Amino acid sequence: MARITSSVYTSHVPAIGAAMDLGKTQEPYWQPLFQGYEFSRQWMKDNKPDVIILVFNDHATAFDLDCIPTFAIGTGAEYQPADEGWGPRPVPKVYGHPELASHIAQSVIQQDFDLTIVNKMDVDHGLTVPLSLMCGEQDPQTGSWPCPVIPFAVNVVQYPVPSGQRCFNLGRAIRKAVESFDEDLNVQIWGTGGMSHQLQGARAGLINKEWDNRFLDLLIENPSGLAQIPHIEYVREAGSEGIELVMWLIARGAMSDVDGPALLPKVAHRFYHVPASNTAVGHLILENR
Numbered sequence: 001m002a003r004i005t006s007s008v009y010t011s012h013v014p015a016i017g018a019a020m021d022l023g024k025t026q027e028p029y030w031q032p033l034f035q036g037y038e039f040s041r042q043w044m045k046d047n048k049p050d051v052i053i054l055v056f057n058d059h060a061t062a063f064d065l066d067c068i069p070t071f072a073i074g075t076g077a078e079y080q081p082a083d084e085g086w087g088p089r090p091v092p093k094v095y096g097h098p099e100l101a102s103h104i105a106q107s108v109i110q111q112d113f114d115l116t117i118v119n120k121m122d123v124d125h126g127l128t129v130p131l132s133l134m135c136g137e138q139d140p141q142t143g144s145w146p147c148p149v150i151p152f153a154v155n156v157v158q159y160p161v162p163s164g165q166r167c168f169n170l171g172r173a174i175r176k177a178v179e180s181f182d183e184d185l186n187v188q189i190w191g192t193g194g195m196s197h198q199l200q201g202a203r204a205g206l207i208n209k210e211w212d213n214r215f216l217d218l219l220i221e222n223p224s225g226l227a228q229i230p231h232i233e234y235v236r237e238a239g240s241e242g243i244e245l246v247m248w249l250i251a252r253g254a255m256s257d258v259d260g261p262a263l264l265p266k267v268a269h270r271f272y273h274v275p276a277s278n279t280a281v282g283h284l285i286l287e288n289r
C-alpha cells in the first residue's frame with residue numbers, strides 16, 4: 001500500500017526562484033533565507049519520496065477568470081514550467097504520476113469532494129519555487145526533480161475560496177485515497193504558499209510575525225482547532241494573500257494522527273524569515289511517527 005510518510009510546508013515567493021535562476025543566493029539579502037533550507041535539501045536526499053503531492057495555487061497562469069476550479073488535480077504525464085512574463089524558469093519539466101493521480105481523483109470524488117481533472121497545464125511559481133527551494137538548482141535539460149509530482153491546485157486567488165475546515169477534511173480524504181493504492185509508494189504531501197503578505201492596496205507590505213508563528217504552532221499541535229479559523233481572519237491578520245495558508249491544512253489533514261498530543265508528528269525542521277520580497281517565509285517539515 002502507498003503511505004504518506006511526511007509533509008513539507010513552504011512559501012513560494014517568485015523572487016526566490018529568480019534569485020536562484022540569476023545566481024544571487026549568496027548575496028546578503030538572500031543568504032539567510034537559503035541557509036534556512038540547507039537542512040531541507042539534505043533531508044530531501046535522505047528521505048527521497050517516490051511521489052510528491054504538491055498542493056499549490058495557480059496565479060492566473062493556467063486558470064483565469066474564464067475558469068476557476070476550487071480544487072484541481074493534475075492527472076497528466078508531464079507539465080512545463082509556465083511563462084509568467086519573463087520567459088519560463090530555467091528548471092526541468094515536471095513529470096506527473098497519472099496512475100496515482102487518477103486513483104486519488106476516483107477515491108476523493110467518491111468521498112464527496114469535487115475535483116477538476118486537469119491533463120494539460122503549465123505550472124507557475126506556486127509549484128516550481130517550492131521544488132527549487134527543497135531540491136536546489138537543477139539543469140533544465142540534463143537535470144531532473146527527484147521524483148514524479150502530482151500537482152494539486154487550489155483556488156485562493158478569486159473569491160469565494162475554500163475554508164480551512166474543508167481543506168483539512170480534503171487532506172484526510174487524500175490520505176485515505178493514498179492508503180488504498182495497491183503499489184508500495186513512499187508519498188510526501190507538500191502545502192505551499194503564505195505566510196503573511198499583501199501585495200496590493202493600502203495595506204501592501206503587511207507582515208504579521210506573531211500571527212504566523214501562532215499558525216505554525218497550531219499547525220503542529222492543534223490542526224483541527226486551526227481549521228476552524230474563518231477566512232476573514234487570514235485576510236485581516238495575514239493580508240489578502242495570506243489566505244494562501246489554507247492550503248497548508250490540506251497537507252496537515254493528510255498526515256496520520258492528526259489529533260491527540262501523544263500522536264503529534266515529529267518536527268524535523270522549522271524556519272521563519274522576514275522578508276523575502278513582500279512576504280514572510282515560513283517552512284516546516286513534519287514526519288509521521
Ligand code: DHB
Pocket residue numbers: 012013014015059193194197199241276277278279
Ligand atoms: C509575492 C508572493 C507571492 O506569494 C506571490 O504569489 C507573488 C509575489 C511577493 O512577495 O513578491
Ligand code: FE
Pocket residue numbers: 012059126193194241244
Ligand atoms: Fe502566491
